[in-house]
Amino acid sequence: MRAAFYTLGCKVNQYETQILEQLFFDNGFDIVSPDSPADLLVVNSCTVTAEGDRKTRQALRRFKRANPSGVAALTGCFPQAFPDIAEQIPEADVITGSRNRGSLLCAVEKYFATGRRVIEITPHERGEEFERMKAGRFLGRTRAFVKIQDGCDRYCSYCIIPTARGPVRSKPLEELREELEGLAAAGYREAVLVGINLPFYGKETGYTPRLIDAIELACAVPGIERVRLGSLEPELLTEEDIARMAAQPKFCPQFHLSLQSGCDNTLRRMNRHYTAAEYRAIVDKLRAAFDNPAITTDIIVGFPGETPEEFAQSLAFAREIGFAKVHVFPYSKREGTRAAKLPGQIPRAVKSERVAELAQAVEPARRAFLQAQVGRTEAVLFESAAAQGGVEGYTKNYAPVRVPGAGGELSGRVFAVEIVGVGEDCCLGRLAPNQGNPEIFSD
Template identity: 65%
Template sequence: MMDLFYQSGYDVVHCDDEADVYVVNSCTVTSSGDKKARQALRRFKRANPDAVVALTGCFPQAFPDVDKQIPEADVITGSYNRAGIVSAVRRALETGERVIEITPHKKGESFEKMAVKKFSERTRAFVKIEDGCDRYCTYCIIPKARGPVRSKQMAELREELRDLAANGYKEVVLVGINLSSYGRDLENTRLIDAVRLACSVDGIERVRLGSLEPELLTGEDIQTLASLPKFCPQFHLSLQSGCDATLKRMNRHYDSAEYLRIVQDIRTAFDNPSITTDIMVGFPGETEEEFAQSLAFAERVGLAKAHVFPYSVREGTAAARMPQLGGEVKQQRAAEMARLTDRTRRAFLETQLGRTEEVLFETEQDGYYHGYTKNYTPVLVKSEEALCGQIKCVKIESIVEEKCLGKLL
């Protein structure tokens, strides 16, 4: 969307600067996301009452009556027709009237044609290839907010990847709402085909995947990925819980045994892979015993990193109607799970000591360059040579807080 505004002649400024137009691209995974969107809209309107303030994204798509709740929004659009944001804003600027355009999702809709050739101040490019989800986890509003599964055509993907390579990007991350479902709406196309295509583009030296639904990753896929030299062996496999009873109430489509088997297949196929995940605690009905099972499973997997968060009630989902746990219990469990995954994180970083790895450097501060290995281990290197945007061999020597310190070879 930022690119669309650039192409239409707008200058894009920092959100703390005065502007003629403010755009809030909302998330509605949790109710706190809705609250933050409302707060941002009100802050921008107070800062510049004459500006056009636009709300877009998942919040209005999932809850289309939001216009009655937020009079500060001069423009309201959803997550479906993102390409229409510029014309909606222009109409509000020209007429002074409120513009509300929330296009409902419909069965059989196609992937919206949007591409980015350049990202500001990044060495990695994020390439969205899939949208929508039909998994209907009981805690999740995303199927309502993002609609059915739809995929970017391979020809469009090839063109976008070539443009990114021409603009100097060495690494691309293929992402989607339910990335593992990529290609299900296309003929004879699957996620593995998109990965092969990305790895074949000259100039792209690394290919990484976003979050994956674990049970959709087959043993054959894992072997194929391991045969691609450009593929980065970092797998973000969404776990949510290590307890089978909790997973069933969540309507997840795997159990802990299947998850562990997939992790073991990855570790057999790849040298030095990393497994990262998301873990939810305090889901409705989660007993002390179930939480203990989840803790034990997280430790057994040996996660390189985990995003741990307490369950948050999301209006409009099945889980919102289930018996809820108290906030204090959820916070205590989140803290305990975070302590455990911090230990597994430290243990993973210790396995990287002494290794020589290729690092793509992204930023610099106080003479230290920060980058990532192929398995997404963060590495700091002291250097007088400018390293941003370069891939260099580094020997990892020590651990400093959550990062590794290395020596440039």
Template identity: 75%
Template sequence: MRAAFYTLGCKVNQYETQILEQIFYDNGFDIVSPDTAADVFVINSCTVTSSGDKKTRQALRRFKRANPQAVAALTGCFPQAFPDAAEKIPEADVITGSYNRASLLTNIQKYLATGERVIDITAHERGEKFESMKASKFLDRTRAFIKIQDGCDRYCSYCIIPMARGPVRSKPLAELEEELAGLAKSGYKEVVLVGINLPSYGKETGGKLRLIDAIELACAVNGIERVRLGSLEPELLTDDDIARMAAQPKFCPQFHLSLQSGCDATLKRMNRHYTGAEYKEIVQKLRAAFDNAAMTTDIVVGFPGETDEEFAQCIQFAKDVGFAKVHVFPYSVREGTRAATMPNQVTKAVKEVRCAALSREMEEVRRAFLQTQVGKTEQVLFETTETALGTEGYTKNYIPVRVLADTDIRGQLHNVKLVSVSGDCCIGKLAD
């Protein structure tokens, strides 16, 4: 039988889909593209925004029209957070949540045997354990993502994730070490540690286990040449964390520090746990500790109550920080959150104008950062991608670089002299 997987959302979702693909493959399924005919279609959903829910419904409808006799399974954050809404989607034959993913195959087999719809959503509980998962291969990738943390207890006013993902829980170090060793044996040179709220790693242990412990473990694995982190809540990084990360030669100095807004009044309404001044202080500490560190972030535009003045403060703040890259999103009303019922909702038209304005400003900031890289010699890990400008790879601080080479350098690490900027990347010449 053939199984197709379609993933919406974050790197954690992508990792979990990879685990599901492995489970199905190990049980005799051929894994095919979601755009081709399949006997089973699994959509791993995201529910951060209502548009994610819409994309989930559209994907299920498309698949069922093309494969009316096949099994369509819905899993992930959407049914976990909104089980009643998920149950009303007629195209979904099997519905499970974001917990106990290992049961998905069993539920699909049950549907195939009985023809009866299966709804199996396990509720999150206080004190639940990290669901054991181990990836061994990522198709067409040079780097491997490893989920080491799940759950969130921050309760930002716009976010449904605590409902969808449950309490904070962490992958035990022994399991992480085993997974890392397997990936190194498979030839992966870079690993990216990801989580729903990554700096909360080990919080449930009362401080006995922390994110820096996982970082140091990963850096100590033979064969792993680079260790990178996913998105970080900035205020959870301590001085000790920064010092110990800086002591690791394999650690990549690219920090995706979730900002959301550069205006203190907006941050307060968002129930973020830092001020602009505190955020800048953390950036300064990171830049002092790491040579050529890159700061990237997300900014939400048009949050309820955001005035023209607050938006202007946000733009200026982002320019002052000098991010390497900024992902700009319009605020999306998310049912079930406090922000959904806040007064002074910003109109769609205003959000579109502000998104465009901030994106233009941040493109200039991005180009300025790329120009600072010209003349440097950086280590680049080359990907499988071939472009008209050469083979593409990434520096340790995650700058895309393209190089013309006489031999196949994909999957290899090389020192590269960065000589110019072209669009959103740097052009380099092999220097080793």
């Protein structure tokens, strides 16, 4: 029986989909791409924006048109946050929430046995434990995502995630060690520690342990040669944490610090827990502690009440920081959040104009970051063949590098590369003449 998986959203969702793929594969399913004919489609949904909901419905409809007798399963954040709406989607034969993810296989088997729709959505509750899951392999990937934290209680005014993901909970260190040892034995060189709100790792136990303890443990696992972090909320990074990270040779100096706005008035309406000045101070500390770090971010434009002057402040702040990359999003109204009821909702056309203006404004910093890599020799983890020819991969600070003329045999391996130029949104490199350039590790 053929099963396809379609994932929307963050790296946590990607990790969880890989766990589900592994579970279904181990129970006799052949895993195929979402575009292939299949007996089952699993949509692991994201509900951060209304666009995510639309793509979820679209994927289910498309699958049913192409596979009329196939079974469609909907899981993840969308049904967890909006169970009544999810139940109204006629194409979904099986619906589970993010808390019922572990029982998805049983729910699908129940549908195949009875032909009757299965809906299992259990609300989150205080005190629930971290969901036990362990990745053993990641189909088609050279780096391994490892979820170490789930849930959030920050309640940013625009965000539905606390409803979709529940309270803060963290993976025990011993379980993390066991998972990483298994991934190292499977040949993975790089582990990316991900979570819904990573700096809250250990909060439910009084920050004993903390995120830095998980980082140090990961760096100590033999065979794991790189340790990278997923998206971070900036305000919980302390000077001690930064110093301890910088002391780890395997740690990758790439920090995706979610900004959302460079204007203090907007940050207050968003219920973010830092000011632009505090954010700038954290960036300065990271740049002082690490050689050649990359600072990337997300910025929302068109938040309710954002005046032209406030947008200009945010744009100027983004220019000032000089991000290696910025993901720019128009504000998306989410029912069930406080921001959905705020006055001063911005017209779609204005949001589109601001997205384009900000994206253009931060592009020079992106090019400057790539240009700053030229002349350096960096360890590159190669991943796949490049569309323009050659092979492409990433440095420790996540600068994309393409090596023209190199072959696919480099995929999944780490080599020294001399950065010699800049192409279209990537660096250009050549294998360093290092005694025939044997494979090296990043430490």
